[in-house]
Amino acid sequence: MTTVEERLLPSAEPVCLIDQNGVPHDHPSYRLPTKEALLDGYTQLIRGRRFNDQASALVRQGRLAVYPSSFGQEACQLAATMVLRDGDWLFPTYRDSVSIMSRGVDPIETLTLLRGDWHSGYDPYEHKVAPQATPLATQLPHAVGVAHAARLKGEDTVVMALVGDGGTSEGDFHEALNFAAVFQAPVVFFIQNNEYAISVPLARQSAAPSLAHKGIGYGVPGERADGNDLAGLLAVLGQAVEKARAGEGPQLIEAHTYRVQAHTNADDASRYRQDDEVAPWLDRDPIARLTTYLEQQGWLDDDVRAAAEAGAVEVAAQLRDGLMPEPEVDPADLFAYLYAGQTQQLREQAAFLRDELAREEA
Amino acid sequence: MTHTKISMAQALNQALRDAMTADESVVMFGEDVGALGGVFRITDGLTAEFGEKRCFDTPLAEAGIVGMAVGMAMNGMRPVVEMQFDAFGYPAFEQVVSHVAKMRNRTRGRVQLPMVIRIPYGGGIGGVEHHSDSSESYFAHTPGLTVVTPATVADAYGLLRKAIEFPDPVVFMEPKKLYWAKEEVDLTESQPGIGTAVVRREGADATLIAYGPAVPVAMEAAEVAAAEGRQLTVVDLRSVVPFDDETVCAAVRRTGRAVVVAEASGFASVSSEIVARVTEKCFHSLAAPVRRVTAFDIPFPPPKLERYQLPSVDRILDAVDDLQWEDS
Numbered sequence: 001m002t003t004v005e006e007r008l009l010p011s012a013e014p015v016c017l018i019d020q021n022g023v024p025h026d027h028p029s030y031r032l033p034t035k036e037a038l039l040d041g042y043t044q045l046i047r048g049r050r051f052n053d054q055a056s057a058l059v060r061q062g063r064l065a066v067y068p069s070s071f072g073q074e075a076c077q078l079a080a081t082m083v084l085r086d087g088d089w090l091f092p093t094y095r096d097s098v099s100i101m102s103r104g105v106d107p108i109e110t111l112t113l114l115r116g117d118w119h120s121g122y123d124p125y126e127h128k129v130a131p132q133a134t135p136l137a138t139q140l141p142h143a144v145g146v147a148h149a150a151r152l153k154g155e156d157t158v159v160m161a162l163v164g165d166g167g168t169s170e171g172d173f174h175e176a177l178n179f180a181a182v183f184q185a186p187v188v189f190f191i192q193n194n195e196y197a198i199s200v201p202l203a204r205q206s207a208a209p210s211l212a213h214k215g216i217g218y219g220v221p222g223e224r225a226d227g228n229d230l231a232g233l234l235a236v237l238g239q240a241v242e243k244a245r246a247g248e249g250p251q252l253i254e255a256h257t258y259r260v261q262a263h264t265n266a267d268d269a270s271r272y273r274q275d276d277e278v279a280p281w282l283d284r285d286p287i288a289r290l291t292t293y294l295e296q297q298g299w300l301d302d303d304v305r306a307a308a309e310a311g312a313v314e315v316a317a318q319l320r321d322g323l324m325p326e327p328e329v330d331p332a333d334l335f336a337y338l339y340a341g342q343t344q345q346l347r348e349q350a351a352f353l354r355d356e357l358a359r360e361e362a
Numbered sequence: 363m364t365h366t367k368i369s370m371a372q373a374l375n376q377a378l379r380d381a382m383t384a385d386e387s388v389v390m391f392g393e394d395v396g397a398l399g400g401v402f403r404i405t406d407g408l409t410a411e412f413g414e415k416r417c418f419d420t421p422l423a424e425a426g427i428v429g430m431a432v433g434m435a436m437n438g439m440r441p442v443v444e445m446q447f448d449a450f451g452y453p454a455f456e457q458v459v460s461h462v463a464k465m466r467n468r469t470r471g472r473v474q475l476p477m478v479i480r481i482p483y484g485g486g487i488g489g490v491e492h493h494s495d496s497s498e499s500y501f502a503h504t505p506g507l508t509v510v511t512p513a514t515v516a517d518a519y520g521l522l523r524k525a526i527e528f529p530d531p532v533v534f535m536e537p538k539k540l541y542w543a544k545e546e547v548d549l550t551e552s553q554p555g556i557g558t559a560v561v562r563r564e565g566a567d568a569t570l571i572a573y574g575p576a577v578p579v580a581m582e583a584a585e586v587a588a589a590e591g592r593q594l595t596v597v598d599l600r601s602v603v604p605f606d607d608e609t610v611c612a613a614v615r616r617t618g619r620a621v622v623v624a625e626a627s628g629f630a631s632v633s634s635e636i637v638a639r640v641t642e643k644c645f646h647s648l649a650a651p652v653r654r655v656t657a658f659d660i661p662f663p664p665p666k667l668e669r670y671q672l673p674s675v676d677r678i679l680d681a682v683d684d685l686q687w688e689d690s
């Protein structure tokens with residue numbers, strides 16, 4: 001018989017299968033992913049990193065209104081979707097563009113919100129990706145609802161719900177965990193603990209031994225992983241998804257990672273943290289360690305490298321080309337999507353704007 | 363003190379600094395208000411100057427922030443809290459509506475809550491969704507809340523000082539698009555109190571009634587109208603609750619015509635309240651129905667479309683033109 005603590009508390013240390021030097025480690029509960037999975041992960045990491053770099057460059061050129069980068073967190077971004085099946089759902093935040101894109105969402109549509117042409121650019125049903133949530137943690141009860149509905153309908157869908165370390169302080173986080181546990185909803189709550197909520201470090205956010213410990217109070221099993229180790233994340237998240245799918249209820253996973261860059265381009269991180277704090281995290285980069293490991297295995301041949309680079313070049317070009325022209329925005333859209341049917345008042349207001357614009361042109 | 367050229371953001375910062383110096387029970391807290399100095403730098407340097415106990419970061423939870431402020435106010439302090447953006451204050455709505463607004467009433471005046479909730483609000487800064495709401499009507503509709511909003515640098519300082527000294531909870535709405543514009547001001551000059559509107563410009567032909575971010579637009583419209591031969595009075599409400607019926611109605615009676623200008627959507631809003639009051643109280647002085655220039659009744663648009671949503675000089679002038687200057 002396992003005790004409640006054994007069942008619900010996270011591992012004593014974050015699960016790490018490939019350490020920052022590229023050295024693999026055995027783990028009693030998790031197995032190293034297959035060669036194919038790791039090579040696929042490598043390719044996706046290279047592409048994800050390039051997406052971040054290109055989007056940041058485009059912000060500097062004024063092509064995006066704002067970009068909250070996941071630079072350094074790409075292993076989390078990609079593991080979160082690599083463990084999902086087609087029918088599963090992703091509930092992302094503003095920081096999770098790489099995750100969204102990796103689900104198959106068009107890169108330009110992924111960036112519609114941050115470009116400023118509409119609030120959300122993609123059809124959530126097409127790839128089962130909810131609109132990015134900006135009000136923190138508010139997406140989590142929705143994730144529970146989608147998961148619960150799937151169960152009621154007899155579907156074996158799993159919902160991957162993303163949240164930051166700061167977001168775990170919001171009431172909605174706690175309500176979502178509790179609801180999910182009570183209804184045994186198949187949700188994997190995945191916390192990307194990047195140590196900061198804008199300027200507020202984790203130590204000022206929570207006094208819990210770890211964020212994964214927040215599960216036990218709700219009866220939700222918690223686990224934690226090295227957030228820069230794609231291998232460990234795939235193993236931990238993969239197991240969580242399968243447990244949720246098998247009817248074992250919600251799972252809470254915390255990834256220990258780091259926000260290498262400022263909160264967004266608008267933020268000045270030098271006001272609240274020292275550069276020497278950032279430096280060690282650069283040594284823990286998710287791409288470097290996987291590259292070392294794959295090289296040592298002799299798996300990283302020229303073909304794999306070339307394919308990965310081609311994917312990166314392609315996504316960068318997609319962003320540059322897609323974001324260069326000024327987006328076509330139609331003022332009539334302002335009134336188009338409020339209600340299933342148009343109200344008389346909105347018809348009048350739309351007509352008012354039409355007249356005004358016609359007069360401007362005349 | 364002599365005149366200095368400062369921005370509204372700096373004036374708000376100075377008001378907090380001076381209030382904290384003047385009264386030890388004033389404490390400032392919220393998200394990123396410590397080391398960072400707030401995302402708009404309104405609390406810049408306060409932690410360094412007054413220490414962690416007087417200005418501090420909290421966990422990221424607005425209901426917690428406002429709820430804790432209620433408790434601290436119950437226990438002798440004067441908390442000033444910051445909601446990072448208008449729409450991020452909504453998780454605290456329950457605390458604001460059910461407790462902040464009602465504590466005095468529920469306890470027959472035994473418990474007072476001298477606290478200030480600072481909220482940067484409104485559009486015009488190219489923010490993505492949830493960063494540009496005008497949420498004042500929710501608060502103005504809630505009995506028990508005092509709601510003020512400065513439109514000038516001097517008022518930013520004066521009103522915030524008065525809000526902190528006020529015996530009741532004040533929702534202090536800061537028009538974020540006005541944060542950075544500088545004005546020459548003397549902060550020691552006393553400003554009218556909470557509950558008082560001021561006439562920013564006198565003109566005999568019609569009155570523009572505005573508040574917060576709409577005031578500079580109304581002033582500009584009045585400037586243009588004057589050049590075109592029509593003299594407009596501009597009333598800056600400053601205080602949405604309590605509402606200064608006297609100043610507003612006196613201006614409307616003098617001019618016989620009025621346009622209300624607001625950045626918020628018009629339906630069931632502060633602007634509809636103003637029209638209702640003016641119509642009820644000044645009906646026989648009115649030569650035309652009171653008109654409104656407000657945002658459309660739609661969610662605040664994304665950056666690329668926001669200019670259609672904001673009140674403009676042209677829309678104000680069109681509304682003024684519509685005030686039945688002659689029989690048609």
Ligand SMILES: Cc1ncc(C[n+]2csc(CCOP(=O)(O)OP(=O)(O)O)c2C)c(N)n1
Nearest residue numbers: 095134135136164165166167196197198450
């Ligand atoms: C309800 C709410 N309050 C405040 C904010 C403003 N805000 C945006 S991001 C952020 C920090 C979030 O930190 P975290 O959850 O750790 O996510 P990260 O940005 O690090 O990915 C804050 C305070 C918000 N978006 N929503």
Ligand SMILES: [Mg+2]
Nearest residue numbers: 164165196197
């Ligand atoms: Mg964080």
